Amino acid sequence: MMDDRALVSNILEGNMQAFRLLIKQHERLVAHMIGRVVKNKEESEELCQDVFLKVYEKLSEFSFKSKLSTWIATIAYRHAINQIRKNKMLLSDIPEEDSFTAYFVEEENPESVLIESDLDGFVLKLADQLPPQYKIVLTLFHLDGMSYPEIGEVTGMPEGTVKNYLFRARNLLKEKVKHHLGKEEVL
Amino acid sequence: MNRYEEEELQRNLEAGKNPEGDELDVKAYQTVFNALKHEPEFTLSSSFADKVVRLAMEKQNSKSTFREYFWFGLGIFVMMIAAGVAIFMTEFKLDMGFLNGVSSFKGLIIFGVFFIGLLHWVDKKLIRPTETH
Numbered sequence: 001m002m003d004d005r006a007l008v009s010n011i012l013e014g015n016m017q018a019f020r021l022l023i024k025q026h027e028r029l030v031a032h033m034i035g036r037v038v039k040n041k042e043e044s045e046e047l048c049q050d051v052f053l054k055v056y057e058k059l060s061e062f063s064f065k066s067k068l069s070t071w072i073a074t075i076a077y078r079h080a081i082n083q084i085r086k087n088k089m090l091l092s093d094i095p096e097e098d099s100f101t102a103y104f105v106e107e108e109n110p111e112s113v114l115i116e117s118d119l120d121g122f123v124l125k126l127a128d129q130l131p132p133q134y135k136i137v138l139t140l141f142h143l144d145g146m147s148y149p150e151i152g153e154v155t156g157m158p159e160g161t162v163k164n165y166l167f168r169a170r171n172l173l174k175e176k177v178k179h180h181l182g183k184e185e186v187l
Numbered sequence: 188m189n190r191y192e193e194e195e196l197q198r199n200l201e202a203g204k205n206p207e208g209d210e211l212d213v214k215a216y217q218t219v220f221n222a223l224k225h226e227p228e229f230t231l232s233s234s235f236a237d238k239v240v241r242l243a244m245e246k247q248n249s250k251s252t253f254r255e256y257f258w259f260g261l262g263i264f265v266m267m268i269a270a271g272v273a274i275f276m277t278e279f280k281l282d283m284g285f286l287n288g289v290s291s292f293k294g295l296i297i298f299g300v301f302f303i304g305l306l307h308w309v310d311k312k313l314i315r316p317t318e319t320h
Binding site: 016019020023024027031032034035036041044045048049052053056057119120121122123124127138139142143166167170171173174175177178181182 | 193194197211212214215216218219220221222223224225226227228229230231232235236237238239240242243244246
């Protein structure tokens with residue numbers, strides 16, 4: 001397998017096979033990030049295309065101060081956030097108050113009731129209701145195996161914020177699942 | 188559970204250790220951690236990489252075509268400026284009087300034009316085809 005330096009230098013010399021290889025190596029990461037916040041399949045694929053075209057355009061500026069995957073994820077994150085702004089989706093934070101936790105845990109919609117038989121699907125549907133930046137942090141940590149500092153670098157958030165986002169998001173999801181499991185036990 | 192206990196539980200699960208605490212809390216957290224590892228439904232098409240490579244090449248080509256037109260246009264512009272400056276500095280005035288001077292060599296001029304044409308024809312018909320074989 002070609003290392004990042006060799007791959008980048010091959011692409012900069014005009015080797016399009018090397019660029020194809022770069023896309024193959026990182027398309028999963030980009031698709032995870034974009035797919036979590038943009039639900040329309042065509043829109044998501046187009047956005048992923050834009051991310052890789054930007055990577056190609058800016059590759060000569062990549063200075064190897066971070067991992068290539070972290071740099072690509074940073075570009076994907078910016079594209080995702082811009083798309084969220086374009087779609088006028090809310091980039092709000094999760095309110096600190098206990099009342100919000102109570103609301104999130106107690107609230108039931110027909111869709112969630114429908115899928116409660118599949119717990120994993122249930123959790124993922126709940127995660128979809130979180131603000132986009134929380135979803136991205138969860139995806140980068142749990143799906144792409146990034147560390148706190150790497151997530152901080154991608155999102156531009158301080159490490160403490162990353163930890164807090166992860167804690168609060170998982171805590172909210174846990175409370176909802178616990179609520180559901182508790183109901184099951186009663187039945 | 189207080190925040191410290193919650194954090195401890197999450198840290199243990201992150202580290203893959205056996206978490207201790209309320210059974211229902213542990214079970215709920217394990218469910219959440221397992222679910223979050225699931226791949227999302229959205230996947231890219233198998234031809235995605237080829238499509239992006241093609242688009243990148245098209246973009247690069249259109250960029251270099253634009254660059255060529257830009258330099259061509261700039262060259263013409265600079266040439267016109269240079270001509271203007273030269274005309275201004277030499278106080279050149281267009282005078283067709285030189286045609287009177289060469290009118291007595293009509294035959295020579297016609298021969299010259301014919302000879303250059305002949306050379307081109309010989310080059311095209313006889314010399315170039317033999318070079319390609």
